[in-house]
Amino acid sequence: MSDTLLAGLASRLGPRGLLTGSDAASAGWSSLGRPIAIARPSSVEEVVAVIRMCAEAGVPVVPWGGKTGLVGGANADGAVALTLERMNRILQVAPDDGVMIVEAGCVVQTACEAAEAQGMFLPLDLGSRGSATIGGVISTNAGGNRVLRFGMMRDMVLGLEAVLADGSVVSSLTPLIKNNTGYDLKQLFIGSEGTLGVVTKAVLRLRPHLPSHNVALVAIDAFADVIRLMRRLESRLGGQLSAFEVMWKDYYRLVTTAPARGRPIVPLGHEYYVVIEMLGGDPAGDPGRFQAVLAETLEGGLIQDAVVAQSRAEGAAIWALRDDGEQVQRDGPIAAFDVSLRLSRVEPFSQALRERLHARWPQSRVILFGHIGDGNIHIVVGVDPERADMRRQLDEAVFGLLAEHEGSVSAEHGIGVDKRPYLALSRSPVELDLMRRLKQSLDPGGVLNPGKVIAEA
Amino acid sequence: MSDTLLAGLASRLGPRGLLTGSDAASAGWSSLGRPIAIARPSSVEEVVAVIRMCAEAGVPVVPWGGKTGLVGGANADGAVALTLERMNRILQVAPDDGVMIVEAGCVVQTACEAAEAQGMFLPLDLGSRGSATIGGVISTNAGGNRVLRFGMMRDMVLGLEAVLADGSVVSSLTPLIKNNTGYDLKQLFIGSEGTLGVVTKAVLRLRPHLPSHNVALVAIDAFADVIRLMRRLESRLGGQLSAFEVMWKDYYRLVTTAPARGRPIVPLGHEYYVVIEMLGGDPAGDPGRFQAVLAETLEGGLIQDAVVAQSRAEGAAIWALRDDGEQVQRDGPIAAFDVSLRLSRVEPFSQALRERLHARWPQSRVILFGHIGDGNIHIVVGVDPERADMRRQLDEAVFGLLAEHEGSVSAEHGIGVDKRPYLALSRSPVELDLMRRLKQSLDPGGVLNPGKVIAEA
Numbered sequence: 001m002s003d004t005l006l007a008g009l010a011s012r013l014g015p016r017g018l019l020t021g022s023d024a025a026s027a028g029w030s031s032l033g034r035p036i037a038i039a040r041p042s043s044v045e046e047v048v049a050v051i052r053m054c055a056e057a058g059v060p061v062v063p064w065g066g067k068t069g070l071v072g073g074a075n076a077d078g079a080v081a082l083t084l085e086r087m088n089r090i091l092q093v094a095p096d097d098g099v100m101i102v103e104a105g106c107v108v109q110t111a112c113e114a115a116e117a118q119g120m121f122l123p124l125d126l127g128s129r130g131s132a133t134i135g136g137v138i139s140t141n142a143g144g145n146r147v148l149r150f151g152m153m154r155d156m157v158l159g160l161e162a163v164l165a166d167g168s169v170v171s172s173l174t175p176l177i178k179n180n181t182g183y184d185l186k187q188l189f190i191g192s193e194g195t196l197g198v199v200t201k202a203v204l205r206l207r208p209h210l211p212s213h214n215v216a217l218v219a220i221d222a223f224a225d226v227i228r229l230m231r232r233l234e235s236r237l238g239g240q241l242s243a244f245e246v247m248w249k250d251y252y253r254l255v256t257t258a259p260a261r262g263r264p265i266v267p268l269g270h271e272y273y274v275v276i277e278m279l280g281g282d283p284a285g286d287p288g289r290f291q292a293v294l295a296e297t298l299e300g301g302l303i304q305d306a307v308v309a310q311s312r313a314e315g316a317a318i319w320a321l322r323d324d325g326e327q328v329q330r331d332g333p334i335a336a337f338d339v340s341l342r343l344s345r346v347e348p349f350s351q352a353l354r355e356r357l358h359a360r361w362p363q364s365r366v367i368l369f370g371h372i373g374d375g376n377i378h379i380v381v382g383v384d385p386e387r388a389d390m391r392r393q394l395d396e397a398v399f400g401l402l403a404e405h406e407g408s409v410s411a412e413h414g415i416g417v418d419k420r421p422y423l424a425l426s427r428s429p430v431e432l433d434l435m436r437r438l439k440q441s442l443d444p445g446g447v448l449n450p451g452k453v454i455a456e457a
Numbered sequence: 458m459s460d461t462l463l464a465g466l467a468s469r470l471g472p473r474g475l476l477t478g479s480d481a482a483s484a485g486w487s488s489l490g491r492p493i494a495i496a497r498p499s500s501v502e503e504v505v506a507v508i509r510m511c512a513e514a515g516v517p518v519v520p521w522g523g524k525t526g527l528v529g530g531a532n533a534d535g536a537v538a539l540t541l542e543r544m545n546r547i548l549q550v551a552p553d554d555g556v557m558i559v560e561a562g563c564v565v566q567t568a569c570e571a572a573e574a575q576g577m578f579l580p581l582d583l584g585s586r587g588s589a590t591i592g593g594v595i596s597t598n599a600g601g602n603r604v605l606r607f608g609m610m611r612d613m614v615l616g617l618e619a620v621l622a623d624g625s626v627v628s629s630l631t632p633l634i635k636n637n638t639g640y641d642l643k644q645l646f647i648g649s650e651g652t653l654g655v656v657t658k659a660v661l662r663l664r665p666h667l668p669s670h671n672v673a674l675v676a677i678d679a680f681a682d683v684i685r686l687m688r689r690l691e692s693r694l695g696g697q698l699s700a701f702e703v704m705w706k707d708y709y710r711l712v713t714t715a716p717a718r719g720r721p722i723v724p725l726g727h728e729y730y731v732v733i734e735m736l737g738g739d740p741a742g743d744p745g746r747f748q749a750v751l752a753e754t755l756e757g758g759l760i761q762d763a764v765v766a767q768s769r770a771e772g773a774a775i776w777a778l779r780d781d782g783e784q785v786q787r788d789g790p791i792a793a794f795d796v797s798l799r800l801s802r803v804e805p806f807s808q809a810l811r812e813r814l815h816a817r818w819p820q821s822r823v824i825l826f827g828h829i830g831d832g833n834i835h836i837v838v839g840v841d842p843e844r845a846d847m848r849r850q851l852d853e854a855v856f857g858l859l860a861e862h863e864g865s866v867s868a869e870h871g872i873g874v875d876k877r878p879y880l881a882l883s884r885s886p887v888e889l890d891l892m893r894r895l896k897q898s899l900d901p902g903g904v905l906n907p908g909k910v911i912a913e914a
Contacts, residue, residue: 096684097799097832141637149696152635155612168887177831178609178797178868180598180648181876181883182910183892187644191637208692227553235665238738239606239696281695285746289739340635342554374634375554411635419638426638430625435640441898442891453639 002036005057009039009080012049016086017041024081032067033077042086044161044169044200051198052167054080055447062449063194065136066107068128070338071416073140073193073452082198084135091201093118098206099158099175104135104199111204120206123150123242127323135199141191143412145322148373149242149279150207152412154190158205162189162197165443175203188442193414194449196442210279212286215315216294219270219305223347226272229302230373233276236293240286241373243277245322248350248368254327262321266305274372275322328367328380335394337379339402340411346375349405356397357381361390376411399425415453423454459493462514466496466537469506473543474498481538489524490534499543501618501626501657508655509624511537512904519906520651522593523564525585527795528873530597530650530909539655541592548658550575555663556615556632561592561656568661577663580607580699584780592656598648600869602779605830606699606736607664609869611647615662619646619654622900632660645895650871651906653899667736669743672772673751676727676762680804683729686759687830690733693750697743698830700734702779705807705825711784719778723762731829732779734772785824785837792851794836796859797868803832806862813854814838818847833868856882872910880911 010018019038036059039050054061062076064083074081084105092101095118102111109129115122126132126144136142138160142153150156159174172186189197220226226246233241247255252273256264266273276294280286290308297303309315328334341349350368357364361384370377379398383390399409403425410419410426424432435454467475476495493516496507511518519533521540531538541562548558552575559568566586572579583589583601593599595617599610607613616631629643646654677683683703690698704712709730713721723730733751737743747765754760766772785791798806807825814821818841827834836855840847856866860882867876867883881889892911896903 094799094801096801099799141641143635143637147635151608151612154641155608164891168890170887170891171885172888174865175799176797176865176868178600178604178828178833179865179883180600180867180869180871181865181880182872182888183649183653183895184598184611184644184647185888185891187641190641192640196640208688210692210695212695231665234738235667236738238667238669238736238743279695281691281693282746286695289742340633342551342556342632344551344553371635376635408631408633408636408638410637411633412637414637415639423638426636428628430627431629431639431642433625434621434627434642437898438640438895441894 002057002059005053005059006037008053009037009050012053013039013041013046017046031072031075032081033075035062035076035079035081038081038083040083040086044163047082047163047198047200048167048169050080050082051163051165051447055165055167055445060450061447063135063139063198065104065133065139066128066131068131069136069140069416070413071410071418073414073416073449075417084133084200087200088133090114093120095120095206097175099203100206101173101201101203102134103201104133104138106134108132108134108137115206116209119209121209122156122204122206124153124156127325134202134204138190138199138202139192139194140414143371143374143376145243145245145371147371148244149239156204157186157190157202159203160186160189160199161201162199164197165445165447170197173201173203177205188438191414193416193453195439195453196448198448210281212280212283213312213315214278214280214287214290215309215318216276216290217265217307217318218274218276218294218303219266220272220274220303221270223272225302226274226372227343229274229297232297232302233293237278240278240280241276242279243275244373245275246370246372247273247322249273250365250367251328251369252321254330254367255321255324259330260324260327262324265307265318265321270304275318331365331382333383333385335381335383335391337398338376338411338413339379339407339409340374340376341405341407343375345405345407346372346377349401349407350377353379353398353401356401360397374411395422417452420453420455459514459516462510462516463494465510466494466507469510470496470498470503474503488529488532489538490532492519492533492536492538495538495540497540497543501620504539504620504655504657505624505626507537507539508620508622508904512622512624512902517907518904520592520596520655522561522590522596523585523588525588526593526597526873527870528867528875530871530873530906532874541590541657544657545590547571550577552577552663554632556660557663558630558658558660559591560658561590561595563591565589565591565594572663573666576666578666579613579661579663581610581613584782591659591661595647595656595659596649596651597871600828600831600833602700602702602828604828605701606696613661614643614647614659616660617643617646617656618658619656621654622902622904627654630658630660634662645899648871650873650910652896652910653905655905667738669737669740670769670772671735671737671744671747672766672775673733673747674722674764674775675731675733675751675760676723677729677731677760678727680729682759683731683829684800686731686754689754689759690750694735697735697737698733699736700732701830702732703827703829704730704779706730707822707824708785708826709778711787711824712778712781716787717781717784719781722764722775722778727761732775788822788839790840790842792838792840792848794855795833795868795870796836796864796866797831797833798862798864800829800832802862802864803829803834806858806864807834810836810855810858813858817854831868852879874909877910877912
């Protein structure tokens, strides 16, 4: 069966279009499994052909973007992996209309640079910007550092083209911001991790270039003041606040001490460190305003210390601390969690989490950082490699506590296979049933990324 | 059959819960038809009961919000109308979490005021704010004056509760901004005009109160400069521009001459008049910045005249001109269109439209105004009441030209029944098929608002 399929695919896609055998063994951030082949279509027609032929043969198709997902959503064991890497063109940048059209395989950073070259701004900023693809960030509804102001990927997609499990092509490539003509079908494909369709093209909304970048790092001793500061800045900077990233003290210590390359820009010894970014349009006036608002909060006692970057390089040095997430792995194996809570629950949850984990594993290291404006925290816990059961117990401890605090088991990384056992902690039986109904309606044969997000009925 | 149903509903809902006979004859902006009864449930359990009983009896259910829709989406001929007017409570305003929870029957303005009372801001601003309900604006994905900065209703909904055609309650009342746990089910109910479920509650995202309101009215002679001005302001005001509303000269003349109460704030004689609003957080500094940016554009010749409001009252007077849409009806019957185009097509389309309409109906009046930042224009055409066929011919002329310019036949008013014949001009056969598939999957019996948005398969 699969030999016939592979022969058919090879014939349809040509020599550059199909990798098999050892060529199909690949690597990425997530566990990719062992696909029976990697299909590399160069057009939407070829994507259709791959999906039709696989459906016919009863072989699943697993879409691949940048392969930098974190929840096993691209695991292609026994499936044909469908990579969009050859469909990576920027089809159009239209500054007058405020949009760009790209193929799904285009790398995020490439798209950002193409927009910038035309005086526009694609406000998507995430750690994997150099590898993640537009199709991948659409499929996972990626977030990142500027969600506070510009929203998730969902908010940047005006239209898209997707191929369904039956091979039909849904072309909703509208560049319109307002378009209430029936159901908003693109929403089906955003954040559904390739289980309802394969995204092949997208129309992205662009913003005007914002020439004034203002960055500061501040230290705060009480979490309540972190929230007060954020509300104050949201109001005082009136929509220009673009990032508010919190590092708990353990994270800050890690990224400012050797072997990390960073050094403390604000002295160690405080509880919380916040990266604040304001993007504006007035390079002459903005820095003064930014500094004045921060000075006000310092005098008022809301913050304990602050350094305002005086140049792009100083701003980059502050961001480099926040972005040096690799340091959390330097002292041994870890387990990482990406959760969200309503803002007022973030600190009660964090404190209870430390207590619960320390009571059970007295030696455990717990490191926190995240996008506080969105109630999104990343939790890193050191694990003992000699205790094979600890990982699962840890999952249960973290997610159990999270459910008590009505949090979400996945803020921005998605469900994939890794978080599937815990999905029911964040979604009700009726919701899960409705998800299955949608999957059943759009992909009754279970062709597209089966077993991801939800278990088949 | 329907007598048994009515008796059952009356018994379940109580005397205040059901209107029949002459009590069920009602009126509103849109054509509401003749429902066989009006159900007035007071709880989600009663909504479930109404839907189950109607489904059993084979009688359609038509949800009613504020009944101020413009496309016949609430027409309840032969159906049970389900009004949410008794489910209008504000359940929670949580400034710390930046959210509020309301029942669907809550009037928009009431929700806005409740947020404001807690120092927060619900940035939904539309003409029908005093009558439209939260459930209604969710079902139609309403837009309005501040979409440019804050998005459509879709962007303000974090979670919702909806009742499906089978009576199951999808409770997705999450207050989380980031929540990638499976399919984003709420999207199914936003903008689908009550055809996939009845929205009963919503969690809305709030923004911090913005104390600085800055409003100006400017006159411009060339449309290209209108666009240039918008881009300039978007960039220079760095995210604080909250409205950019254009009135073509005919509209401006109508709203500034008797019997309208408004008078020209900027002199007549120019081609375009733009209401510009900047909401900010710095009442001391914002007005100066706003004025300086406008002065710059005046000196540069981008605008021909400008008046900056010096008080709240002056700002309100400028907005009152834009909001006095009633004037377009004062010279006789009209047909109104709500379309959107990519920005670069707005003026070519508008010019071609005038030419085409004048060629065919030399006496026709064509009045334009709209939310240019979103590519959304409202078109008003005077119709000859003695020519019964003119309305349909006009629809065909406007929508035919619109399709040539790749526009949308409904920017923010939805499809209902009135725009259904033209839906295929904006959506492809595959898209329409997918819409039908969703309807079939969620409401196989055609219980909820049948015949609206899409024709049954």
